[in-house]
Structure formats: C-alpha cells, structure tokens
Amino acid sequence: MSVLALQEYEFERQFNEDEAIRWMQENWKKSFLFSALYAGKFELRKPLVLWSLTLAAFSIFGAIRTGSYMTFILMSKGLKQSVCDQSFYNGPVSKFWAYAFVLSKAPELGDTLFIVLRKQKLIFLHWYHHITVLLYSWYSYKDMVAGGGWFMTMNYLVHAVMYSYYALRAAGFKVSRKFAMFITITQITQMLMGCVVNYLVYSWMQQGQECPSHMQNIVWSSLMYLSYFVLFVQFFYEAYITKSRQMAAAAAAAATAAAATAAKKRE
Structure with missing residues (x-):
C-alpha cells in the first residue's frame, strides 16, 4: 500500500x-x-546529607509527637482503644502528623533518584517498598482505618533511625556495621508488628466490636506487611550473614596464602 x-x-x-x-x-x-x-556518576554528597538530615529531623519530630499520643492512649485507655480509636486522624496534635506522614511518602520517592544518579545498585525491595507504602498510606488515610496510629508511629520511629544513619554515612562518618544490622532488625520487627495489628483489628471486627476498617484494607495491608517481612529477612541474610561468611572465607584464604609464602621464604 x-x-x-x-x-x-x-x-x-x-x-x-x-x-x-x-x-x-x-x-x-x-x-x-x-x-x-x-x-555520569554523581557524588551528590552535600545534597544527600541535606536530604537525609531533613527526613531524619521530620521523622524524629513525627515519632516524638505521634509516639507521645499513642503512649497516652495506650496507658489511659488500653490497647484496643489505641488500635481502634479514629481520633488519631483528627486529634489536636496527631491530626497534623498523620496527614504529614501520608504526604511525605511522595517526596520520599526522591531516595531512588539519589541511588540512580550515584549509579548505585537499585534493589527490588527499595522501589517496591516506596511505591506500595505510598499507595497504601493514601488509600487508608481517606477511610481513617483502625491501626493507622500504630502503623504511622512505627514508621516514624524506624525512619528517624534510618535517615539519621544515612545522613551520617553521607557526611563521611564511619558507622558500625552493627548499626546497619540493627536498623534492618527494627524494620523486620515493624513488619511483624504490622501483621499483629491487622490481626487484632480483624479479630475485634469479627467479634462485632467497634474497630472501623474493612476486609479489603486488612487483606491488602497484611499482604503488604508479609511481603515486606520476607524481603527484609532475605535482605538481612544476603547483606549480613552471607557477606560475613564470604569475608571470613576470604580472610582465611589470605591468611593461608600468607602462611604458605612465609614458609617458602624460610625454605
């Protein structure tokens, strides 16, 4: 044609x-x-320090404010009220930090930009975690679902430590490997606690008690937290256990080679 x-x-x-x-x-x-x-590969050290410090400060303040609120509710009204009460979304203090939390998930996508521009390895866990947290937090906030106070407070706490660590690393400080391991362990613990909160919400709903949520949210939230748990455990194993074994094997091989070289010299 x-x-x-x-x-x-x-x-x-x-x-x-x-x-x-x-x-x-x-x-x-x-x-x-x-x-x-x-x-090109960009160092971006100063912008990364500023970026991490900003998110660290935001997360620290958020953790203090939401943590104080959740502790007060837990101590004065009990566990069920701390999970099921929707006042976290409209309380005089917590309402600001709840909204700030869900909005912050959009700019946090900038973490990936730094990884790409600095030509570092972008793992599946990183971008999957950022995307799903953004989608779920915005989806859940509109319905003011039960458990949100615990979800947000735990995330604030973990991010306060995590971004502080990133800022120190970006600034050139030598941070113990054990600190990085501790952060991953807190992330794994967060995922387990998220599953526990979902189970409590589901149980109380089944008993006909006032715990405002819906099955669709519980299912998606549980799948999200379970997938995070699996991925963070896998990351911990590969980053710390497997690499530690490889480093130990390399050190042993180097020591054996050095001993053999020394023996030959003596001959």
Whole structure:
C-alpha cells in the first residue's frame, strides 16, 4: 500500500517539520549533555546529607509527637482503644502528623533518584517498598482505618533511625556495621508488628466490636506487611550473614596464602 494512501490524522497534518528541523539544528549538541547526565556518576554528597538530615529531623519530630499520643492512649485507655480509636486522624496534635506522614511518602520517592544518579545498585525491595507504602498510606488515610496510629508511629520511629544513619554515612562518618544490622532488625520487627495489628483489628471486627476498617484494607495491608517481612529477612541474610561468611572465607584464604609464602621464604 502506498504511503500517500495512509489516512492522515489532524495532529500529523498540522505538524511543522520546518520548525522541528530548525530546532534540532540549533540544539542537537544538547544530546551530548543528556548523554553525559545519563552515563555520569554523581557524588551528590552535600545534597544527600541535606536530604537525609531533613527526613531524619521530620521523622524524629513525627515519632516524638505521634509516639507521645499513642503512649497516652495506650496507658489511659488500653490497647484496643489505641488500635481502634479514629481520633488519631483528627486529634489536636496527631491530626497534623498523620496527614504529614501520608504526604511525605511522595517526596520520599526522591531516595531512588539519589541511588540512580550515584549509579548505585537499585534493589527490588527499595522501589517496591516506596511505591506500595505510598499507595497504601493514601488509600487508608481517606477511610481513617483502625491501626493507622500504630502503623504511622512505627514508621516514624524506624525512619528517624534510618535517615539519621544515612545522613551520617553521607557526611563521611564511619558507622558500625552493627548499626546497619540493627536498623534492618527494627524494620523486620515493624513488619511483624504490622501483621499483629491487622490481626487484632480483624479479630475485634469479627467479634462485632467497634474497630472501623474493612476486609479489603486488612487483606491488602497484611499482604503488604508479609511481603515486606520476607524481603527484609532475605535482605538481612544476603547483606549480613552471607557477606560475613564470604569475608571470613576470604580472610582465611589470605591468611593461608600468607602462611604458605612465609614458609617458602624460610625454605
């Protein structure tokens, strides 16, 4: 079939190829800039320090404010009230930090940008975690579901420690490997506690008690927390146990080689 016989769409007919060619003649050298930006590795140390410090400070304040509220409810009204009471979403103090929490999940996607620009390895756990937390937190906030106070407070606490660690690392401080292990353990614990909260909400709902949520939310939340638990356990094993064994094996091999070399010299 002849090209001339093809049906033309309006946007195709109105396209100005002369302007397109003229623009390309004037700007084609920008392709080198785009290629350099794509291929280059950026240190971004100072922006990363500022970014991590900002998120650390935000998470610390959030953890203090929501943690104080949840502790007060837990101590004065009991566990069930702390899980099921929707006042976390509209209380005089907690309402701000609840809304700030869900909104913060959008800018936190910027973590991935730093990883990409610095040419570091982007693992599945990282982007999966960021995307699903954003989707679930916005989805749940609109319904003011039970358990939200615990979910948000735990996340604030973990992020307060995690982003403080990132800021120290970005600033060039040498931080103990055990601190990184501790952070991953707290993340694993958070996922287990999330499952426990979901179970409590489900149990109280089944008993006909006032614990406002719905099965769809509980199912999605439980699947999310369970998947996080599996992925963080896998990460812990690969990052700390497997690597420790590899480092120990390499050290042993190096020691054996050094001993063999010394023995030959004595001969």
